[in-house]
Amino acid sequence: MSRTVDVALADRSYPIHIGPGMLARAGELLKPLARGALPVVTDAHVAEIHLAALLDSLGKAGLDAHPIVLAAGEGTKSFAGLEQISRELLRSGVDRSGLIVALGGGVIGDLTGFAAGIMKRGISFAQIPTTLLAQVDSSVGGKTAINTPEGKNLVGLFHQPRIVIADTDVLSTLPKRELLAGYAEVAKYGALGDANFFNWLEANGAKAIDGDSEARVYAVAHSCRMKADIVARDERETGDRALLNLGHTFGHALEAATGFSDRLLHGEGVAIGMVMAFRLSVQLGLCDGQDAERFARHLQACGLPSSIGDIPGVRPSADELVGHMAHDKKVKDGKLTFILLRGIGQAFVTNDVPLDAVKAVLSA
Numbered sequence: 001m002s003r004t005v006d007v008a009l010a011d012r013s014y015p016i017h018i019g020p021g022m023l024a025r026a027g028e029l030l031k032p033l034a035r036g037a038l039p040v041v042t043d044a045h046v047a048e049i050h051l052a053a054l055l056d057s058l059g060k061a062g063l064d065a066h067p068i069v070l071a072a073g074e075g076t077k078s079f080a081g082l083e084q085i086s087r088e089l090l091r092s093g094v095d096r097s098g099l100i101v102a103l104g105g106g107v108i109g110d111l112t113g114f115a116a117g118i119m120k121r122g123i124s125f126a127q128i129p130t131t132l133l134a135q136v137d138s139s140v141g142g143k144t145a146i147n148t149p150e151g152k153n154l155v156g157l158f159h160q161p162r163i164v165i166a167d168t169d170v171l172s173t174l175p176k177r178e179l180l181a182g183y184a185e186v187a188k189y190g191a192l193g194d195a196n197f198f199n200w201l202e203a204n205g206a207k208a209i210d211g212d213s214e215a216r217v218y219a220v221a222h223s224c225r226m227k228a229d230i231v232a233r234d235e236r237e238t239g240d241r242a243l244l245n246l247g248h249t250f251g252h253a254l255e256a257a258t259g260f261s262d263r264l265l266h267g268e269g270v271a272i273g274m275v276m277a278f279r280l281s282v283q284l285g286l287c288d289g290q291d292a293e294r295f296a297r298h299l300q301a302c303g304l305p306s307s308i309g310d311i312p313g314v315r316p317s318a319d320e321l322v323g324h325m326a327h328d329k330k331v332k333d334g335k336l337t338f339i340l341l342r343g344i345g346q347a348f349v350t351n352d353v354p355l356d357a358v359k360a361v362l363s364a
Helices: 022-030 044-060 079-092 106-121 132-138 168-173 176-193 195-210 213-233 240-245 248-257 266-283 289-302 318-325 355-363
Strands: 003-007 014-019 037-043 064-070 099-104 124-129 143-148 151-158 163-167 338-341 347-350
Touching: 003 213, 014 022, 014 213, 022 044, 022 124, 022 163, 022 168, 037 044, 037 079, 037 106, 044 064, 044 099, 044 168, 064 079, 079 106, 079 143, 099 106, 106 124, 106 132, 106 143, 106 151, 124 132, 132 168, 132 176, 132 213, 151 248, 163 168, 163 213, 168 213, 176 195, 176 213, 176 240, 176 266, 176 289, 176 338, 176 347, 195 213, 195 289, 213 240, 240 338, 240 347, 248 266, 248 318, 248 338, 266 289, 266 338, 266 355, 318 355
Parallel strands: 014 163, 037 064, 037 099, 099 124, 124 163
Antiparallel strands: 003 014, 143 151, 338 347
16 A cells, blocks of 8 residues: 655655555665664654654664654744754764654654754755654655744755655544644645645545545655655746645744744644635636635535634734735745635746735735
């Protein structure tokens, strides 16, 4: 049932191994890439559930693993977290020809990849994503970063992993809310460029969420294949790769307005942001309202939030959200960049969007 997807980047190409039981195979998969000390970076929550199994696999392969356990949560993806992991890595004894392993969700993957990219001017790293969101999105493509009070992912670099190992069995240990947040990124791939995949999700997405192994492997592999194809065409996000940010301009602003807290998980912000992108597209006369409602209904049926009103606590104002958008990485020449849609599977990039229309959507 396992699948392998290749990210084609010439001499920096790498495989994504997807399927059940992959954690037990991690030692054999990493052995050809490891040299000397092998730091394994994770967080306290993931360590409790999965670290022992990974260390067992690495030990059986004769690898010299050095666990580094950080605090769980988005707050670790910060300058303070970067300093901590950098010093821990220096103490681990890893050298420039070695390998650093990231075991965890997007926070650990982003932070570890960033630290690996700047450590001794660049050390290779491997991604072992333990959340659905990380398996289908953040572990693939080489984007690494930390957050600042000014916004999400504003300090970082491109540093491709050498390998991604996505064990779909570990998804069964996720809280339902976190699993759903990852599913938003799966739905994104159907919305941005594959209407047939979205049709499949309408028929099978609930099975994948509920634990059907075959459906999960297919959903993760298809999402990874779509992302790999886009990254191969546009590694540095100068063109097509921006499509992967569908919902993120709105979503990142919502995350910043809620303090990058548990009030709103990243995938939940993306879910709301994608619905807003559809509604902005309808308002601008670009997209049929039926497609927008169909997409929103699917997210709602899965249990995802679809409007700002679904976020607990005080609602951020349209002006506050626009202020956060002004710090977005995708701002060019003072203009906000949006990914809009002509229909399900038909996303495109534009920076020609009237601010009044954006505020109207944010206020609805």
